Amino acid sequence: MKKLFVLTGAGMSVESGLSTFRDADGLWENYPVSRVATHEAWLDDPVYVNNFYNMLRRKLLEAKPNEGHRLVAGLEQKYDVTVVTQNVDNLHEAAGSSRVVHLHGELMKTCSSRDVDNPRYWRTMTPGDLDVAPGEKAGDGSLLRPYIVFFGEAVPNISVAADYARQADVFVIIGTSLNVYPAAGLVQYARPETPIYLIDPKPVMAAGRHNVTHIQKGASEGMRELSAILLKDE
Numbered sequence: 001m002k003k004l005f006v007l008t009g010a011g012m013s014v015e016s017g018l019s020t021f022r023d024a025d026g027l028w029e030n031y032p033v034s035r036v037a038t039h040e041a042w043l044d045d046p047v048y049v050n051n052f053y054n055m056l057r058r059k060l061l062e063a064k065p066n067e068g069h070r071l072v073a074g075l076e077q078k079y080d081v082t083v084v085t086q087n088v089d090n091l092h093e094a095a096g097s098s099r100v101v102h103l104h105g106e107l108m109k110t111c112s113s114r115d116v117d118n119p120r121y122w123r124t125m126t127p128g129d130l131d132v133a134p135g136e137k138a139g140d141g142s143l144l145r146p147y148i149v150f151f152g153e154a155v156p157n158i159s160v161a162a163d164y165a166r167q168a169d170v171f172v173i174i175g176t177s178l179n180v181y182p183a184a185g186l187v188q189y190a191r192p193e194t195p196i197y198l199i200d201p202k203p204v205m206a207a208g209r210h211n212v213t214h215i216q217k218g219a220s221e222g223m224r225e226l227s228a229i230l231l232k233d234e
Helices: 039-044 046-062 067-077 091-095 158-167 183-189 219-230
Strands: 003-008 080-085 100-102 105-112 144-148 170-174 196-199 212-215
Touching (some): 003 158, 003 183, 039 046, 046 105, 046 144, 067 080, 067 091, 067 219, 100 158, 158 183, 170 219, 212 219
Parallel strands (some): 003 080, 080 100, 170 196, 196 212
Antiparallel strands (some): 105 144
């Protein structure tokens, strides 16, 4: 079975009602990065930061996977699929994708603020338990924080993602500007002969590579076109 690598960004979840951060009407317009998504912000005002992610969890609870998510999951009929996502939502899992690597953390998890990547202190939030209360502690006694990779922090899963990218027989990019590193660098791990399909309605830098097919459409419409290509009888 051929190995298919799918890298997704914020544009993957727009049709599910989740704002992108960088567009004009994106989340950062109302919540500056410096207040909610840096380690300094966390140290300065952990209650404000936790309240922001409490709010995001409630938004996520209202969101459902869109057709694009479901079509990505459907590629598992014919391919060994790895989804690597820059998104912190759980919509790929909800759509049925069985191997999802989260680069920037997971909104529905909280963790120790002292030992962020120790799974012993991870807690998976549920629809009835979405909020971190002021002063709430993790199992190691440190403040409970969102399991989110803040700007400036290391991306622990990038080496895992790079290994999957190296093995890819087909490389798919959906809804990402390829401006955020280290995620944007994953395309460089694709073997020279590996075909790359890029789904994004806007021009994207990687479209300049010789083996890139740019499907200039949104996630669902673009995935319909790509699924027809990838799932057709050979």
